[in-house]
Amino acid sequence: MFMAIQWVRSLVFMIVIYAWMLVLGIVFAPYALFAKRGALQACKTYARTTMWLARWMVGIRCEIRGEVPHGEVVIGAKHQSFLDIIMIFNAIPHGKFIMKRELLWTPIIGMYARRLGCIPVNRGKRGAAVAKMVKDVAREFSEPGQLVIYPQGTRVAPGVHKPYKVGTAVLYEGLGFPCVPVATNAGVFWPRTGVLRKPGTAIVDFLDPIEPGVARNDFLERLEHAIETRSNTLMREVGFDPDEVR
Template sequence: MQRLRSYLFILQMYVMMLVYGLAYLPYALLSKDGARACCKAYSRYVFWTMRWMVGIRAEVRGEVPEGEVLIAAKHQSFLDIMMIFTALPSAKFIMKRDILWTPIIGFYAKRLDCVPVERGKRGAAIGKMVRDVEAGLVDPGQLIIYSQGTRVAPGVKVPYKVGTAVLYEQLGQACVPVATNVGVFWPRKGMWRKPGLAVVEFMPSIAPGMERDAFLAHLEETVEARSDALMREGGFDPDGLR
């Protein structure tokens, strides 16, 4: 029965993505606020349906930042994207350029000033983004980077990429680490959805000015330790796969 519920949930989720995307299109074309409103309304719809259809509840913990800040997040599935975006007042992502060609998502990503990155060229993209920020071409807000560069399944060890440290250094902004356990309930691949409490947690910010290697080591230790604790809270032992 849970498998059938999962299939039905995913089917209606993508149908409604099209519905929301088209319904908000005129507003999104006129204003970035419209694009942001669409993405938040759709995400809240998904949170509502996943609660009663597959038994997943969403909870955001910690102090959510409101000013200009770098967000360095753990990435396990599409769910943490929606939870982080909905929690923040003015979020934009550093993301793979391929996503720009995804129907609906690609258009809204462009409208929200998300930063596309080609594989192997993250350094160039970061440099351009910093220049755009300094020139006032990018609206202020919360810039989200996934420090491991991809979705990572619970219990799998993937090193943190230096791009986060370079961005932290060049922007001169505080960095807020974000931990999660959403992959326990909404995996990076497949259609199975498991009931439980999916958590995204904003942690105390790291002040600007740390040396690059020290920052990256501290970020990885902080996010991984807290994510492991959240996964154990959700009934998954991350050490079992290491």
């Protein structure tokens, strides 16, 4: 009975947050088109209200741990669901995301992504995509911000293993910024597919930065070990054993 009620609450929640996205997108559009600050304000408002609605409507509490970076850094983040995007973006001052190119054509999201300075990547052309990504990122960093990239390239369900790609290391080398690993357990409560949202505490944890100058292979090993180890710990903390999925 509880699961049936929670499913209905989850469905209503999803309808509300996507309707709210549309409303905010339209209301802020004139401001966002003429000032990047307007796009940032709109997206911050959406992130905060979505987290508040998640707690009130489906029982998901959002917790940020670790030292949130405020300077120019690369953020290599575990990506399990839409929720971890919202939590990271709300926590950092000016987030810019590496995103798949198809999202640029999504109503509302595409326009605001452009205004925030997000970097689209054509995932079908790996070598060319990485080279263009570095060039585009260098151009966008004429304005300060925190660049968020998902080292696994996509959302990965809790407990599922997916290799880390070289793109994060290339950006780390090319930009010369520290890289902050970020772990999460958000997918336990807000899965990558389906409607049901489960009550509990979703955590995003900003870990110790990897300073510039680490060799590529060593960097990728350190990044993966930090993110995966901490994410597994966060999942076990809320009662989910990632080892049982494997």
